[in-house]
Amino acid sequence: MNTGRNASSKLPAAFYTRGDVVEVARDLLGKALCSRIDGRLTKVIITETEAYAGIADRASHAYGGRRTPRTEPMFAAGGIAYVYLCYGIHHLFNVVTSSAGNPHAVLVRAGLPLLGIDDMLARRGKASVDKSLLAGPGSLSRALGIQTGLSGTSLSGDIVWIEDHDIRISGDAIVAGPRVGVDYALEDAALPYRFIVDGDRLARQETLAAART
DNA sequence: CGAATGATATACT
DNA sequence: GTATATCATTCGA
Numbered sequence: 503m504n505t506g507r508n509a510s511s512k513l514p515a516a517f518y519t520r521g522d523v524v525e526v527a528r529d530l531l532g533k534a535l536c537s538r539i540d541g542r543l544t545k546v547i548i549t550e551t552e553a554y555a556g557i558a559d560r561a562s563h564a565y566g567g568r569r570t571p572r573t574e575p576m577f578a579a580g581g582i583a584y585v586y587l588c589y590g591i592h593h594l595f596n597v598v599t600s601s602a603g604n605p606h607a608v609l610v611r612a613g614l615p616l617l618g619i620d621d622m623l624a625r626r627g628k629a630s631v632d633k634s635l636l637a638g639p640g641s642l643s644r645a646l647g648i649q650t651g652l653s654g655t656s657l658s659g660d661i662v663w664i665e666d667h668d669i670r671i672s673g674d675a676i677v678a679g680p681r682v683g684v685d686y687a688l689e690d691a692a693l694p695y696r697f698i699v700d701g702d703r704l705a706r707q708e709t710l711a712a713a714r715t
Numbered sequence: 716c717g718a719a720t721g722a723t724a725t726a727c728t
Numbered sequence: 729g730t731a732t733a734t735c736a737t738t739c740g741a
Contacts, residue, residue, distance in 0.1 A: 552736070561736070572723065589737050590721030596736085609736060640737055650722090683736055 518580030523606035527553035532669035539647035544618030550611040561687035564605035576605035592640030
C-alpha cells in the first residue's frame with residue numbers, strides 16, 4: 503500500500519464528511535491540493551475556496567435536489583472530487599463534502615505553487631511563475647492537470663488528494679465575501695461563502711520558502 | 716469591456 | 729430524438 507512515500511499527512515475521510523460545508527471550505531485554506539497525473543506530481547497551497555451548500559443553495563448545481571449524470575458525484579459521501587466543464591473550456595475542481603445524499607461541495611478557486619512548478623508552467627503555457635498561474639478555478643485545475651474525467655475520483659487515492667502541511671491560518675488572515683459569478687442565485691448570491699487567504703501573510707509561512715525559490 | 720467555447724439541462728416533437 | 733438557452737471563466741484590448 504504505502505510504497506515508501508509517506509502519506510500520513512493526507513486528510514482523513516472524516517475531514518470531508520462533516521456536515522458543515524462552510525466550515526470545510528474554510529479549513530481547506532492552507533491545505534495542499536496534490537495531483538499525480540501522467541506520472542507528474544504537482545502540489546498547490548489552496549488560498550481561495552467557495553462553499554456550495556446543497557439543495558437549499560440556489561447557486562449549487564444540486565439546488566432543489568436536481569440529480570443528473572453530471573452532478574451525481576455530489577450526492578455521494580464526502581471525500582471525492584467533482585469536476586465539470588464550465589463555459590466549454592474550463593475544468594473546475596470541487597471537493598464533495600458531507601454525507602451521502604447531501605450534495606455539498608467546495609470549489610477550489612486559487613492557490614500558490616508548492617511543487618512541480620515546471621509541470622504547472624508547461625500545462626499553462628507560461629515561461630515563469632506569476633500571479634496568474636493559479637488564479638481562478640479554471641487556471642488552477644489546468645495547472646494541476648485536472649479534467650472532467652476525474653469527476654468522482656476518491657481523494658484518498660493516488661491521483662488527486664489533499665494534504666495537511668500544518669500551515670496555520672489565523673482567523674484575521676481570512677477574508678469572507680460573496681461568491682463569484684452567481685448573480686442568478688438571487689438571495690443566495692450575497693451569502694459570504696467565499697473564503698480568501700491574504701497571500702502576503704501566507705507567504706510568510708515556512709512552507710512557501712521552497713516554492714518561491 | 717467583450718468575445719470565445721462546448722457540454723449540459725430542459726422543453727419540446 | 730432534436731433543439732436551444734445557459735453556464736461556479738479566461739484572455740486580450
